[in-house]
Amino acid sequence: MTESPIRVPLVRLDKDMPLPAYEKHSDAGADLRTAVDVRIEPGERAVVGTGIALALPHGYVGLVHPRSGLAVKHGLSVVNSPGTIDAGYRGEIKIPLINTDAHHAIDLKRGDRVAQLLVQRVETAEFDVVDELPASERGTGGFGSTGGFASPADEGSAAGAAADGLAATTAKAEN
Numbered sequence: 001m002t003e004s005p006i007r008v009p010l011v012r013l014d015k016d017m018p019l020p021a022y023e024k025h026s027d028a029g030a031d032l033r034t035a036v037d038v039r040i041e042p043g044e045r046a047v048v049g050t051g052i053a054l055a056l057p058h059g060y061v062g063l064v065h066p067r068s069g070l071a072v073k074h075g076l077s078v079v080n081s082p083g084t085i086d087a088g089y090r091g092e093i094k095i096p097l098i099n100t101d102a103h104h105a106i107d108l109k110r111g112d113r114v115a116q117l118l119v120q121r122v123e124t125a126e127f128d129v130v131d132e133l134p135a136s137e138r139g140t141g142g143f144g145s146t147g148g149f150a151s152p153a154d155e156g157s158a159a160g161a162a163a164d165g166l167a168a169t170t171a172k173a174e175n
Ligand SMILES: O=c1ccn([C@H]2C[C@H](O)[C@@H](COP(=O)(O)OP(=O)(O)OP(=O)(O)O)O2)c(=O)[nH]1
Pocket: 064, 080, 082, 083, 084, 085, 086, 087, 089, 092, 093, 094, 095, 096
């Protein structure tokens, strides 16, 4: 990395837990560890503590992403991926995990690296109410409007009907 890292105050709520760390010099994410042993049954969720609290600088956000290896090998993911750690949050960082595997439980041990934290600059917006939005190439098209996705197994599904309805949405104020 060319820029020097930002300094982020960190409190060890659980003194024996290793600190979040970047495994390789230019990794985007610092791995987060579960502070507890937990078994997550197929399709079930578990919120695990990390034993750390941060004070991210104003203008930054922490994003809790899954780790791809655990996702591919075991189906472990983050329910709210990516989790949002607000700059003003001073509580313990917790990770809502989910076992997406249909058949096998996942056993996690205290100290296992279960997710990763990305620290990024973030903009905030002021929302200006207008009657009509400026025209754009995309317009109101979304949710597959450009094609390129597989047909639903069941063409008459509720999801398919909902997607069809999206084409009718408009960006004009109604009054
Ligand atoms: O994966 C996560 C997501 C959130 N948080 C903490 C930090 C974050 O700043 C706070 C609130 O998160 P979020 O805004 O996503 O949740 P909410 O449901 O909107 O709660 P709130 O009403 O407190 O904002 O919870 C975590 O520890 N881990």
